[in-house]
Amino acid sequence: MEKDPSCKPLEDSFLKTFRTHSPLKEVRYIIAVGSGKGGVGKTTVSVLLSLALKEEGFSVGLYDLDFYGPNSSLLLSTKKEFPAREPDGYRPPLLEGIKVMSLSFMLSEREPVFMRGLMAAKLLQELTQRVLWGPLDFLILDLPPGTGDIFLSMLDLFSPDGFILVTTPHKLSLADSLRTVSILKEKKVPLLGVVKNMSNLFGKEEAFTKFLEEIKAPLLFELPFLEDLSEKETLPELLSDEEKKGLLQGLAKGILKRIFRFH
Ligand SMILES: Nc1ncnc2c1ncn2[C@@H]1O[C@H](COP(=O)(O)OP(=O)(O)O)[C@@H](O)[C@H]1O
Numbered sequence: 508m509e510k511d512p513s514c515k516p517l518e519d520s521f522l523k524t525f526r527t528h529s530p531l532k533e534v535r536y537i538i539a540v541g542s543g544k545g546g547v548g549k550t551t552v553s554v555l556l557s558l559a560l561k562e563e564g565f566s567v568g569l570y571d572l573d574f575y576g577p578n579s580s581l582l583l584s585t586k587k588e589f590p591a592r593e594p595d596g597y598r599p600p601l602l603e604g605i606k607v608m609s610l611s612f613m614l615s616e617r618e619p620v621f622m623r624g625l626m627a628a629k630l631l632q633e634l635t636q637r638v639l640w641g642p643l644d645f646l647i648l649d650l651p652p653g654t655g656d657i658f659l660s661m662l663d664l665f666s667p668d669g670f671i672l673v674t675t676p677h678k679l680s681l682a683d684s685l686r687t688v689s690i691l692k693e694k695k696v697p698l699l700g701v702v703k704n705m706s707n708l709f710g711k712e713e714a715f716t717k718f719l720e721e722i723k724a725p726l727l728f729e730l731p732f733l734e735d736l737s738e739k740e741t742l743p744e745l746l747s748d749e750e751k752k753g754l755l756q757g758l759a760k761g762i763l764k765r766i767f768r769f770h
C-alpha cells in the first residue's frame with residue numbers, strides 16, 4: 508500500500524518509547540476520537556477502535572472524557588465495574604480486555620464544580636493525573652462534543668499523537684467538523700483521517716467529497732447504519748454475530764491498515 512504522508516507522525520512514533528510529559532508517562536500513543544458534534548458516533552468508533560487494537564495484541568486504554576454523556580463502558584460491556592480506589596489514585600477496571608476509565612467515575616462528588624466550567628481545565632488535569640493506567644500501548648480518548656474551552660484544554664493536556672474525526676455526511680455535522688479541523692491545525696494535532704458514520708443514511712455524496720478535499724484528509728472508513736446496534740446491548744455482542752463480525756472487523760482492520768501500516 509502506498510504511503511500516505513498525512514499518517515507520517517504516527518508511523519514515526521512507533522519508534523518512540525513512553526511519553527515523557529506528565530500526566531501520562533506510561534502511555535506510548537494517544538489517539539483522540541472527536542467530531543465537534545454530539546451523537547455522530549464518537550463513542551461507537553472509540554470502542555470499535557479499542558477492540559480492534561486489542562485484537563492486534565496491543566494493550567489498550569479507553570478514556571471516556573464525555574462528561575455530558577459518559578457511555579463508553581456501556582457500549583463495551585454490561586458489567587458495572589468501577590475503578591479501584593488506591594492511595595495514589597484510581598485503577599481502571601478491565602472490560603473485554605480494555606482498561607476503561609471515565610471522568611464520570613471520578614466526578615460524582617465534585618460534578619457541580621466541574622460543570623461550573625471555571626475550574627474545568629485544572630480539575631481535568633488533576634483527575635487525569637490520578638488515573639493509574641499502568642503501561643499502555645494505546646490510549647483512546649473518547650472526546651466530548653463541541654469545540655469550546657473544554658475541548659481545547661483536552662488537546663493541550665493530552666497532546667494526542669493523532670486525531671480521528673467522526674462525522675455523518677450531513678451538512679450540519681460537516682460544518683461542525685470544519686471548525687474542529689481548524690482547531691486541530693492551530694493546535695498542531697495531526698488529523699489522521701475521517702470516519703464517515705451512518706454513511707448510507709443522510710447527506711449528499713458531493714458535500715462529503717468536497718469536505719474531504721477541503722480538509723485534505725483521507726477517509727479511514729465508512730460505517731453504515733447498523734440496525735442491530737440498537738438491539739444489541741454491547742458492541743462485543745454485536746461482533747459475536749458472524750456476519751457483523753466480518754463487516755465490523757473489516758472496517759476496524761481498514762483503520763489499522765490506513766493508520767498504523769501493520770501490513
Ligand atoms: N453506524 C451506526 N449504526 C447504528 N447506530 C449507530 C451507529 N453509530 C452510532 N449509532 C448510535 O447513535 C447513537 C450515538 O452514537 P454515539 O457513538 O454515542 O455518538 P457520540 O459519542 O458521537 O455522541 C448511539 O445510540 C449509537 O448506538
Ligand SMILES: [Mg+2]
Pocket residue numbers: 549550551573576578649
Ligand atoms: Mg459519546
